[in-house]
Amino acid sequence: MLDIRLFREKPDYVKERLSTRGAGLSSMVDEVTSLDEQRREAETERQKLQGDRNRISKEIGIAKKKGEDTSAIEAQVRGIGDRIEQIGRDADALDIKQREIMLGIPNLPHDACPIGDSAEQNPEVKVWGEKPSYDFQPKDHVTLGAQHGLLDFEAGAKITGSAFVVYRGQGARLERALINFLLDLHTTQHGYTEVNTPFVVKADALVGTTQLPKFADQVYHCQEDDLYLVPTAEVPVTNLHREEIVKTEALPIQYAAYTPCFRREAGSAGLGTRGLIRMHQFDKVELVKITTPETSMEELEKLTANAEVVLQTLGLHYRIIELCTGDVGFGSTKTYDIEVWAPGQGSFLEVSSCSNFGEFQARRMNLRYKDEHGKNRFCHTLNGSGTALARLFVALVETYQQADGSIAIPAPLQRYFGSEKIG
């Protein structure tokens, strides 16, 4: 959520920044500004009346002690009470409306975020390694998975539905090995603290990290208990500190967490894609940082570098693109996407999205720290995948397939996997 004061003081700046995301947002700014004016007017009136009531009610108490008759004043206060109720209703309604609209307005892209209309204009900022070449026709992971009995899409569809998969045998083992490898890497080499959270959360947590209310159709909801399946570990992990004033010395707080991620992918174009590319459930190791405003941008660089180490260690070719203003996510001020090369796909796959949310999420979840003057300020929050697993699995088996059909396991992964190759 954005700071309402920014709307009051610099509406044109807010409009200008929002317009870099695309058309149609500036009318919301005007709507909020006018609503805010009405709301404050009602609020001020209500507070004035409440003050009157408090004062006169005290007088009643004093008069009663002296044994005086107070029926006339009581009637007067009753009248004030009625007006408070009326105006209070208006003020509350305006307040709810304003908050509702505010929750639907995206974050302002950072000045460092490149301007652009769509994904086509995302600049490529880095390429690491090169595309591997093969003296045979490389297969895709679906074929390789079937050949070695790693992936069973039919079973996934049978027990749950399409876009769910069952990992079997060496496939299940590889998935598990990757999770352990990633958690160990980030906790022992990059200073993250491992956390293992619930996989279902309440609505407030999703509001905090911006999945709700705007993207309600993308999360699985258990109606009976009003709980949601996590779409990413970002949600439970960032919300660990909601409603808190964290100690400044504790910043930056850095967490690494494994969770499965559940996504409805309603209306998603890629849902029919063959294989593991887009699933309703996939594993992910997520990195989360809570920082001061001063350091968040440099922490974003570090976070991205931490995710890159995954691909470097596994020897996978990748590139980093920077999302332009027209493509950057709802709550983000700046985002790097890391895309790994998948030879069987003949394309890059997004395995990590590293974002700095500024104070956007912190404001929603009331996450603050005390600055050097003892003043409470909102933290900055960041997160990035370190990395998403299904696609990492894809890149790995497709990259390391051999002419004889076997799949080599990169050396750093072997002790987790327990073998040098599959097949």
Added chain:
RNA sequence: GGAGAGGUGGCUGAGUGGUCGAAAGCACAUCUUUGCUAAAGAUGCGUAGCCUUUAACAGCUACCGAGGGUUCGAAUCCCUCCCUCUCCGCCA
């Protein structure tokens, strides 16, 4: 799931309808004094919003788990919900 106890400021804890945003203690901050591996005293010390302002101060409002209700007036009475603890039941 059932029974009981309880949720008050950073912590402990008083407060059962009226000058209560809330006693007292601890912790913390500043100052003073003594003087030296510490003690005593003074003052200050919640959050958010509104109003105002260059800014600060002052002022006003709200907040005693959450949401409703009763009342001229609610931390205090009533209702619903949530959470914690104890016991019982069930259970990986």
